[in-house]
Amino acid sequence: MKRVLTVLLLMMFCLSFVVANGSxxxxxxxxxxxxxxxxxxxxxxxxxxxxxxxQAGKDLGINVIYTGPTTPDAAEQVRMLxxxxxxxxxxxxxxxxxxxxxxxxxMKAKKAGIAVLDWDTPADASVVDLSIHQIDDREYGEHIWxxxxxxMGDTGDYAIVTxxxxxxxxxxxxxxxxAYAKKQYPGLNLVTGKVPTDEKQQVAYQKTLDLIKAYPxxxxxxxxxxxxxxxxxxxxxxxxxxxxxxxxGTSLPTDSGPYLADxxxxxxxxxxxxxxxxxxVVMAYNFLNGEKPQDGQEIANVGKISVxxxxxxxxMGPPADFTKENYASFSF
Amino acid sequence: MKSxxxxxxxxxxxxxxxxxxxxxxxxxxxxxxxFLSWYNLQSMAYQLPEFGILAxxxxxxxxxxGINLSLTYTATLSMIVGGMVMANIxxxxxxxxxxxxxxxxxxxxxxxxxxxxxxxxxxxxxVTPMLATLGAMxxxxxxxxxxxxxxxxxxxxxxxxxxxxxxxxxxxxxMILFILIIVGTWLFLERSKMGMSIYMIGCNPKVALYxxxxxxxxxxxxxxxxxxxxxxxxxxMASRYNSAKESYGSSYLLQAVAASVLGGTNISGGEGxxxxxxxxxxxxxxxxxxxxxxxLNRYLTNVVMGGILIVVLxxxxxxxxxxx
Numbered sequence: 001m002k003r004v005l006t007v008l009l010l011m012m013f014c015l016s017f018v019v020a021n022g023s024x025x026x027x028x029x030x031x032x033x034x035x036x037x038x039x040x041x042x043x044x045x046x047x048x049x050x051x052x053x054x055q056a057g058k059d060l061g062i063n064v065i066y067t068g069p070t071t072p073d074a075a076e077q078v079r080m081l082x083x084x085x086x087x088x089x090x091x092x093x094x095x096x097x098x099x100x101x102x103x104x105x106x107m108k109a110k111k112a113g114i115a116v117l118d119w120d121t122p123a124d125a126s127v128v129d130l131s132i133h134q135i136d137d138r139e140y141g142e143h144i145w146x147x148x149x150x151x152m153g154d155t156g157d158y159a160i161v162t163x164x165x166x167x168x169x170x171x172x173x174x175x176x177x178x179a180y181a182k183k184q185y186p187g188l189n190l191v192t193g194k195v196p197t198d199e200k201q202q203v204a205y206q207k208t209l210d211l212i213k214a215y216p217x218x219x220x221x222x223x224x225x226x227x228x229x230x231x232x233x234x235x236x237x238x239x240x241x242x243x244x245x246x247x248x249g250t251s252l253p254t255d256s257g258p259y260l261a262d263x264x265x266x267x268x269x270x271x272x273x274x275x276x277x278x279x280x281v282v283m284a285y286n287f288l289n290g291e292k293p294q295d296g297q298e299i300a301n302v303g304k305i306s307v308x309x310x311x312x313x314x315x316m317g318p319p320a321d322f323t324k325e326n327y328a329s330f331s332f
Numbered sequence: 333m334k335s336x337x338x339x340x341x342x343x344x345x346x347x348x349x350x351x352x353x354x355x356x357x358x359x360x361x362x363x364x365x366x367f368l369s370w371y372n373l374q375s376m377a378y379q380l381p382e383f384g385i386l387a388x389x390x391x392x393x394x395x396x397x398g399i400n401l402s403l404t405y406t407a408t409l410s411m412i413v414g415g416m417v418m419a420n421i422x423x424x425x426x427x428x429x430x431x432x433x434x435x436x437x438x439x440x441x442x443x444x445x446x447x448x449x450x451x452x453x454x455x456x457x458x459v460t461p462m463l464a465t466l467g468a469m470x471x472x473x474x475x476x477x478x479x480x481x482x483x484x485x486x487x488x489x490x491x492x493x494x495x496x497x498x499x500x501x502x503x504x505x506x507m508i509l510f511i512l513i514i515v516g517t518w519l520f521l522e523r524s525k526m527g528m529s530i531y532m533i534g535c536n537p538k539v540a541l542y543x544x545x546x547x548x549x550x551x552x553x554x555x556x557x558x559x560x561x562x563x564x565x566x567x568x569m570a571s572r573y574n575s576a577k578e579s580y581g582s583s584y585l586l587q588a589v590a591a592s593v594l595g596g597t598n599i600s601g602g603e604g605x606x607x608x609x610x611x612x613x614x615x616x617x618x619x620x621x622x623x624x625x626x627x628l629n630r631y632l633t634n635v636v637m638g639g640i641l642i643v644v645l646x647x648x649x650x651x652x653x654x655x656x
Contacts, residue, residue, distance in 0.1 A: 074580055
């Protein structure tokens, strides 16, 4: 036992010298490397944006790394970004779990000469070079509430099931929608505060069952975050209440197919996340080449983008609505 | 002397240290010039302490035969409350250093309250630690969310950020804090009377009681100390992320349990060394950073981590069995 360990230790020492010598010459490759970091990996939405980001890398002939934490934890994201700065990349595009927490590490990245972009969810505006938005947040929030009223009528009880209480983009849409509803649809009655579901369909399903039990007059459920409407629809489907409770929300058409088909989910509304991933990589690549985005610019495979007056906030376009009739024609 | 070295190498900690060296060199080989760069070593030295302190906090509770599931939320609740005070003083134009001191004192005070709560429920009411702290976890999360409404507390004075990002003689301040805490917890757990009582309680609370150990009081104090450690980790996190929020570090919770167990702490209590936990934390850090830099798929990273945990536990189990 002892001999084996001694030999092992000696080998490691030798190895260390080899490595230490090898590390003198820092590997420099001239290939551009762009990191795209989602809030977390392993949920359908971010899987879809991965395919877009990787495709863009192939089309442009550059190296795209798509990686992120397995839980939506800001601390984990910061650690991964620090490691990637050590690795040495050209651009970092991040969808922050929490904008404030990213600021120090993104400043570190800038100091190291790395281009910093945010996508999906905005980071601290003072540290990013470009900000890629899928949508105009206020318009989108209002659109969701328009869909709700279209399905449940403009009076009655409804509830909001959201991914997480601290997700900035979800909160922005909900706040925009609530402000709009107050003005436009005074007959709507929100029965309780927004219900968090940990970005999980299973939790959304449970919580919606609870809501149905607690509020017998419930006429509508708004699901915000991609798994939430699915969970809500699943609960309504199981209870056989799809005629009395209208579920609308932000979901992917392929995932929501089974619920859209029998109308337990009335309407889903979203942008194409693959396109968003694609656009993010293209924008980062253009930025590295010194090319600024232009309002109305036509991006191949994405479409026309709009750019705000600040010159760095890029909006991909209006959302698409998915219903029983059209969901099968979408590929994401 | 010779037999002392031999004993050290075949001890749990010795084996762990060999594993640490092994993964360290493996990672250096995988990403030549990147993993072993000064920049990365420093970046790891900033990352390690916040998790390391949480793991030590978890470990001393596990040694009593308990567990603290409210660990990360204790840290975040205290940093939210302390952070609010700090941000307010700073916004009112108060002295930065004074604001930082007040903030840190309140963070530690808030965590002590959390610790008193946990300790009281576990030691004096006698609720199973897992259930008591599970409840406390939800409670602390709820209080935090009520304060922040889901947002983050920010606007800390500049001086506060230095704690998480400054250096003294080239060594990151978090690392210095971590080393101090390692020495402190080592003296406390392995060199003090109270530490000895903790091991006794973890082995067999009844025997400890009949041997004249004040079991309830010691357990209560252990939860209190563990919570103060959590608050220190909270200070580091808040400073490194320049903000405070209820979900920061939530992924550290189970990792802290894993690090304790990987470090040779018996999950049912009574056994475990500070050195083991520290080396385990270093192993997890090196693997996580190393694989990140190498660019391994994130799911596979989890697989590797889980695999190493199981292999080490098996080795520990087998060597223990053989020595008996």
